[in-house]
Amino acid sequence: MQRVLVIGAGKIGSLIAGMLTDSGDYDVIVADRDPGVATRVANGHWPRAVRSETLDAMDADAVAACLTQRGCGAVVSCLPYYANPPVAAGARKAGVHYFDLTEDVTSTRAVRDAADGADVAFVPQCGLAPGMISIIAAALMSQFDEVDSVRLRVGALPAHPNNALKYALNWSTDGLINEYGNPCLAVEDGREVELQPLHGLESLVLDGIEYEAFNTSGGLGSLGESYAGRVRSMNYKTLRYPGHCVQARLLMQDLRLNEDRDTLKRILERALPETQQDVVVVYVAVSGIRDGALSERMFVRRIYPAKVAGRLWTAIQVSTASGACAVLDLVFGDADGYRGFIRQEGFSLSAVLANRFGRYYAADGDPTLAMTEMLTEKRT
Numbered sequence: 001m002q003r004v005l006v007i008g009a010g011k012i013g014s015l016i017a018g019m020l021t022d023s024g025d026y027d028v029i030v031a032d033r034d035p036g037v038a039t040r041v042a043n044g045h046w047p048r049a050v051r052s053e054t055l056d057a058m059d060a061d062a063v064a065a066c067l068t069q070r071g072c073g074a075v076v077s078c079l080p081y082y083a084n085p086p087v088a089a090g091a092r093k094a095g096v097h098y099f100d101l102t103e104d105v106t107s108t109r110a111v112r113d114a115a116d117g118a119d120v121a122f123v124p125q126c127g128l129a130p131g132m133i134s135i136i137a138a139a140l141m142s143q144f145d146e147v148d149s150v151r152l153r154v155g156a157l158p159a160h161p162n163n164a165l166k167y168a169l170n171w172s173t174d175g176l177i178n179e180y181g182n183p184c185l186a187v188e189d190g191r192e193v194e195l196q197p198l199h200g201l202e203s204l205v206l207d208g209i210e211y212e213a214f215n216t217s218g219g220l221g222s223l224g225e226s227y228a229g230r231v232r233s234m235n236y237k238t239l240r241y242p243g244h245c246v247q248a249r250l251l252m253q254d255l256r257l258n259e260d261r262d263t264l265k266r267i268l269e270r271a272l273p274e275t276q277q278d279v280v281v282v283y284v285a286v287s288g289i290r291d292g293a294l295s296e297r298m299f300v301r302r303i304y305p306a307k308v309a310g311r312l313w314t315a316i317q318v319s320t321a322s323g324a325c326a327v328l329d330l331v332f333g334d335a336d337g338y339r340g341f342i343r344q345e346g347f348s349l350s351a352v353l354a355n356r357f358g359r360y361y362a363a364d365g366d367p368t369l370a371m372t373e374m375l376t377e378k379r380t
Contacts, residue, residue: 001025001026001027002025002026002027002073002074002332003026003027003028003029003070003071003072003073004020004026004027004028004029004072004073004074004075004076004328005029005031005053005066005067005070005072005074005075005076006020006028006029006030006031006075006076006078007031007032007055007057007063007075007076007077007078007079007087008031008032008057008077008078008079009030009031009032009034009037009038009040009041009052009078010037010078010172011170011171011314011316011317012078012101012127012317012320012321012324013030013032013041013076013078014030014041014044015308015313015317015318015320015321016076016078016321016324016325017030017041017042017046017050018044018046018050018308018309018311019308019309019321019322019325019357020325020328021046021048021049021050021309022046022048022308022309023329023356023357024048028050028051029050029051029052029053029070029072030042030050030051030052030053031052031053031054031055031057031066032052032053032054032055033054033055033056033057034054035052035054038052038053038054039052044311046309053066053070057077057079057083057086057087058083058086059086060086060087060089060090060093061090061093062090063075063086063087063089063090063091063094064089064090064091064093064094066090067090067091067094067096068094072094072096073096073097073332074096074097074098074099074328074331074332075087075090075091075094075096075097075098075099076099076100076126076324076328077098077099077100077101077102078100078101079100080172080174080175081102081103081104081106081107081174081175081178082104082107082174084100084102084104084107084110084111084124085107085110085111085114087100088100088110088111088114088115088122088124089114091114091120091122092114092115092118092122095118095119095120096120097120097121097122097123097328097331097332097335097338098111098114098115098120098121098122098123098124099123099124099126099324099327099328100123100124100125100126101125101126101127101131101320101324102124102125102218103125103129103130103175103178103179103217103218103219103221104178104182104218105182105185105217105218107124108124108125108221108222111124111341112124112341115340115341116340116341117340118339118340118341119339120335120339121331121335121338121339121340121342122340122341122342123327123328123331123338123342123344125221125222125343125344126323126324126327126328126344127319127320127321127323127324128154128156128280128282128316128319128320128323129152129154129218129219129221129236130218130219130220130221130222130223130344131221131320131323131324131327131344132282132319132323132344132352132361133152133154133219133221133236133282133284134220134221134222134223134343134344134345135323135344135345135347135348135349135352136282136284136299136349137150137152137223137284137286137345138223138226138345138346138349139299139348139349139350140284140286140297140298140299141227141231141286141288143286143290143297144286144288144289144290144295144297145288145289145290145291145292146288146289147227147230147231147232147286147287147288148231148232148233148287148288148289148294149231149232149233149234149285149286149287149288150187150223150227150231150233150234150235150284150285150286151234151235151237151283151284151285151286152219152220152223152234152235152236152237152283152284153204153211153213153236153237153238153239153281153282153283153284154219154236154238154239154280154281154282154283155211155238155239155240155280155281156170156171156278156280156315156316156319157239157240157241157278157279157280157281158170158275158277158278158279159275159277159278159279160275160277161241163271163272163273164243164247165244165247165248165272166240166241166242166243166244167240167241167244167272168272168273168274168275168278169268169269169272169273169274170274170275170278170314170316170317171316173265173268173269174265176268177258177261177264177265177268178217178218179197179216179217179218179219179238180197180198180216180217180248180252180258181197181217181252181258181261182197182217182218183195183196183197183217184196184197184215184216184217184218184220184235184236185217185220185224186215186220186224186233186234186235186236187224187227187228187231187232187233187234187235188233189232189233190228190229190230190231190232191228191229192224192225192228195215195235196215197214197215197216197217197252198214198215198216198245198248198249198252198253199214199215200213200214200215200235200237201213201214201245202214202237203242204239204283206281206283206300210241210242211239211240211241211242211281212239212240212241212242212243212244212245213237213238213239213240214237214238214240214245215235215236215237215238216236216237216238219236219237219238220234220235220236221343221344221345222343222344222345223345226343226345231288239281239283251264251267252264275314276305276312276314277305278305278314278315278316279302279303279304279315280302280303280304280315280316280318280319281300281301281302282299282300282301282302282303282319282361283298283299283300284298284299284300285297285298286298301361303315303318303319303360303361305318306318306360318360319360319361321357322357322358322359322360322361323352323357323358323361325357325358326352326355326357326358327344327347327352329355329356329357330347330351330352330355
């Protein structure tokens, strides 16, 4: 049985801990700087025991000591992007596999530096976007003789929006602001370029539902670097309901709150609700030459709330945690095949979809069942 340290006992960390322990193959320790939060997650009625640990993740030596003393084989950072570099440094010092959920470009570079020459795997940008979106895109591109364009679109949305932003705060506020405020990587004319966030607005209709899409930072992951010179254009945009982008621009740019992110964070967390009734929309479209003809291939999925380990979890939790757990499981299943810095597009989509954790991406779930479970679930 492999022992894994999950740092960060929030929305995603708690489900990763639950998924891994529910499999019966992982012994999980949940760590957080707040001992009450870690204990609450550890005592979350899991089918098997989960232990808790109080840990300051900004102290690389403390992370390394915890990993070594507890005999862990891997660490999963479910922390805000700025906390990942010291966790990666601690993992390198302890000689254990490292995984995180970041979309941040700068922190990923720090992880890459920590991975240089390592005998274990350093796998940043797990989860949804980047993460599964990168794995899906690489699989579609492999079906073409020549790739022309790649469009990646992901939205984590309330099922029933009812405010001006048509949005609910089910994800990290720091991560959301980072995505809306930082430069966005893309490929244009075969070269990697930077684009402005909250620009490139377009409309998209999927199964009769209208969305808007616009540039956000981080979702492309390392795909631009991997495929620059091999595709004409590639870009990542976030999906929202129509009207969201203009409101986000008002906050971030017109009111200049991108320059005062602490204030913006307080505003968003005070005004926007969380919801248990959400949906994650994943859309990847690749066009190019296949068997001598211009062709297009698409991957479209909707992920809904689901029951895991006897509890109901939101779509954003399920889509992020399942992707992270799947790649972790694949690394442990072939430790010699994964060493040093590992890009998400290096994982096989077929292997992920066949994986016990990645199965949530194999087909759309039943939204009626998911909503019924929510309405009948008893709070504990």
